[in-house]
Every structure is written in structure tokens, then in C-alpha cells.
Amino acid sequence: MVSIRALTTALITLLVTGVMSLPGWALPISSGDRLRIFVPADDELPEGDRLQLSGVYEINLDGKLLFPFVTPIAANGLEAEEIEQRLRNSFIENGFFRDDRFQISVQVLQWAPVQVTVAGEVFNPGRVLINALPLTDRDGRPRQRAQELLNTTGEAPSERFLSAAIRSVGGLKPNADIRNIRLIRGKQEQIIDLSGAFTGEPVDDVPLIAGDQVIVPQLEVPQTALVRPSQLTPSEIPVIMSNLSEPARRGSQILTMPYGTRLSQVVVAANCAGGNKVTNAKRRVSLVQTDRLTGQTRVSDYAVERLLRTASRNSENPFLMPQDSVVCYDSTVSTASGVLGFVSDI
Known part of the structure; x- marks a missing residue:
């Protein structure tokens, strides 16, 4: 018979294993990111002997960090802690500082906008800029320059993730294979499952860097579950409507409807349905796509x-x-009635 202690131990082990296996993504460094690097040992030297290492550094367009006295570091895709360790190793190996005394701190000062490409089953495939820096902060004040942010580190760039890139190209189409989205970074490729955005389960919303390529594969059968507002689909869509039928005569207009709206709902919203059943029951509409x-x-x-x-x-x-278009036509009864009315007026 299994003891209660053994069952408890097994349960705790299972829970810990489950927690440790949950996916976690740290935001990688990309071109244009600004780093605040602090070297205490250098700052403590007499002013004439300092190497002037501490300061604000920006990652170059080629993804490299240029730091005094060491070989440029390929920083694209690394985390701040990895850059910190590489700088520390370089200075110790080159004899600038001793291992037991040298400390260095690398912190992100500002996350830059990044260019990525998105192809496949999205409404507007192409190259997009995500995480574009606004002119004001969350409180409506003008954004500070990097020099004014020296005492502040950290930022939450929610628009530098995979979901933001998909939103930037109009969102997913109904035929999108959301369980097998391809993320290509250099020579590496990763398959991402975003189905949790529609089911409420955890989502691997991967942070992106400049040059990433996203490809959304196509399924043969459209998925009705994807045709609704979500983090990965449009919230609203424009629909072009033309209604010159009697008695509405609204002319043409552009309706803004929630994504997931059916043709019948637009017909009702545009006053193409209802009225006298004898004259209006045979009305028809055309859907132009x-x-x-x-x-x-x-x-x-x-x-x-x-x-x-x-x-x-x-x-x-x-x-x-x-951008679908809906055209509303009168029934033949209404048309004939209009002709007879015109003749009687002559």
C-alpha cells in the first residue's frame, strides 16, 4: 500500500516538473536597442586613468555592439545577461581587469522598433515595422532622450512580439494554420503554436528581432473559430454597401462591422430586408469579393x-x-410597380 508521504512527494515532483516545463521567453537584443553599461572598477580609478567604459551604447544595424578595447560583439538575438558575460570574459582575457575584481552591468535602456516580414495566410502580407516608438509616454508627456534616462532602466515593449507582427499585417485569415506558424531567424527555424489565443490556453508569444521572417501556413478548410475579434484577427472590418432599392435609397456607403459578421447581418443593417412581403420578399443581394x-x-x-x-x-x-462589397437589388415586383407608377404619372 502506497503511503501518504510517497503520494505527496510524487505530487509535488509532478507539480514542480510541470511548472519548470512551462515555456518562457526572454526578450532578445536587436539592432537599434540602447543599453546602459556600467563598469564600477573603471569608475573608481583616478580620472586620468579611467577607460571611460560606462555609458549608453546602441546596437548597430549589423547587430553588433561596439565597446572600447574589445572585439565587436554579435549581439542580435542575445539577452542582456549574455552580453554582460561576453564583455566580462573579453576584458579579463585581455588583461584589463582581474577576475576577482571585475564587475560589469548591462541593462536595456530602450527597446527599438524592428523590421520583420510576415507572409502566408494574413490579410496584408509584407514587411512591417513593429514596436514603433510613440512621441509621448503612457502619461502623455514627451518621451525622454536616452541621456535623460540614465537613472531609469527597463521597459515593457508589448509590440515587439509575434502577435503584434501578425496584427500589423491585418491579422490571420480563416485558413491560417495557427498551430504551425514558422519563425525563421537567420539559419534557424522554429514552429510556434498560437492556438491558445483562441482557446484561452497559454500562448508562446515569441519576442522578435530585426530581420525575423514569419510564415503562416494554409489549411485547406477554413476555420470558423478564427472568424471573430481576437489578439490575432481584426476587431472590425470595412464593408462597402450599395443600396438603391425602394424605399431605402441609401446609396453607397462604407459600413464598419465587427469581424465575424455574416452577409445576412449586413443585409439587415443596410435596410435591404423587411418591409412589404408581397413586394420585397424576392429582393436579392450580390456579394463582390x-x-x-x-x-x-x-x-x-x-x-x-x-x-x-x-x-x-x-x-x-x-x-x-x-473590403467586401454588398449590392442590394429590388425584387421584380417592386421594379414592375415602379414602372407602372412612372407610366401612370405621365
Whole structure:
């Protein structure tokens, strides 16, 4: 019989193992990042003997950190602690300081914007700048220059992550394979699962650096679960609407609708449905969709009354995508009535 102590020990071991196996991502250094480097041993020397090592340093466009008296360090993709250790080793190996006395501190002063590319099943694939620095801080005050931030370190660059890059290109399409998103950094490739953004489970939202490439693979079947506002999809979409039917005569307009809106909902919002059943029951609408990559336009016609009564079928009541156009037409009864009315007025 297993003792209570053995069961407790096994449970604690399982919990600790589970916690330790949870994914964690530190933000890597990238081109343009500013570092505050402090060397106490140098600052304590007489003024004439100092090497002037402490100060603010910016990572070059080639991803290297230029620091006095040592070989340039390839900093792209490293963490601040790794840069700290490499600088320490370089100064000790070159005989500038003794191992038992030398200390160095590397802290991030400011996270820079980074250029990344996003391709695949997103609405606007291409190259984007993420984590663009605003002109003001969270309190609305003008952002300080790096020289004025010497006594402040740390920042939370929430826009330098994978999810921010996907949002910057319009978000995921319904056919996106969110469990196998490819992140290519130099010669290395990693597969990222972002399904937790839609299920509420933990998400490996990876921090990005300049030059990263993101590819969203395509699934053959659209996923209805992705067609809703989320951290990885649009919150709202523009829909072009034309309604010259009687009696609405609204003309053309651009409606802003929540992402996940179906054609039947736009038809109702644009006043294309309802009214006299005798004259309006046979109204119809056309859905005009243009493929942004190929430029091909597809037009699909729907009977309004049937559209409203089969609202749960994806094939007969599709979700609308950004920049879709909806055209509302009168029924033949309304058209004939209008012609007869025109003739009687002559």
C-alpha cells in the first residue's frame, strides 16, 4: 500500500516538473536597442586613468555592439545577461581587469522598433515595422532622450512580439494554420503554436528581432473559430454597401462591422430586408469579393429571404472579409410597380 508521504512527494515532483516545463521567453537584443553599461572598477580609478567604459551604447544595424578595447560583439538575438558575460570574459582575457575584481552591468535602456516580414495566410502580407516608438509616454508627456534616462532602466515593449507582427499585417485569415506558424531567424527555424489565443490556453508569444521572417501556413478548410475579434484577427472590418432599392435609397456607403459578421447581418443593417412581403420578399443581394493577391473578382448572388432563413449555413450565408462589397437589388415586383407608377404619372 502506497503511503501518504510517497503520494505527496510524487505530487509535488509532478507539480514542480510541470511548472519548470512551462515555456518562457526572454526578450532578445536587436539592432537599434540602447543599453546602459556600467563598469564600477573603471569608475573608481583616478580620472586620468579611467577607460571611460560606462555609458549608453546602441546596437548597430549589423547587430553588433561596439565597446572600447574589445572585439565587436554579435549581439542580435542575445539577452542582456549574455552580453554582460561576453564583455566580462573579453576584458579579463585581455588583461584589463582581474577576475576577482571585475564587475560589469548591462541593462536595456530602450527597446527599438524592428523590421520583420510576415507572409502566408494574413490579410496584408509584407514587411512591417513593429514596436514603433510613440512621441509621448503612457502619461502623455514627451518621451525622454536616452541621456535623460540614465537613472531609469527597463521597459515593457508589448509590440515587439509575434502577435503584434501578425496584427500589423491585418491579422490571420480563416485558413491560417495557427498551430504551425514558422519563425525563421537567420539559419534557424522554429514552429510556434498560437492556438491558445483562441482557446484561452497559454500562448508562446515569441519576442522578435530585426530581420525575423514569419510564415503562416494554409489549411485547406477554413476555420470558423478564427472568424471573430481576437489578439490575432481584426476587431472590425470595412464593408462597402450599395443600396438603391425602394424605399431605402441609401446609396453607397462604407459600413464598419465587427469581424465575424455574416452577409445576412449586413443585409439587415443596410435596410435591404423587411418591409412589404408581397413586394420585397424576392429582393436579392450580390456579394463582390476581390482576391488581393491575384486581383480576381468573384460575384455571388443570394435571395434575401432565403439568406435570412438559412443564416446558420456557411455556404449560403458566408462571413464577410475586409473590403467586401454588398449590392442590394429590388425584387421584380417592386421594379414592375415602379414602372407602372412612372407610366401612370405621365
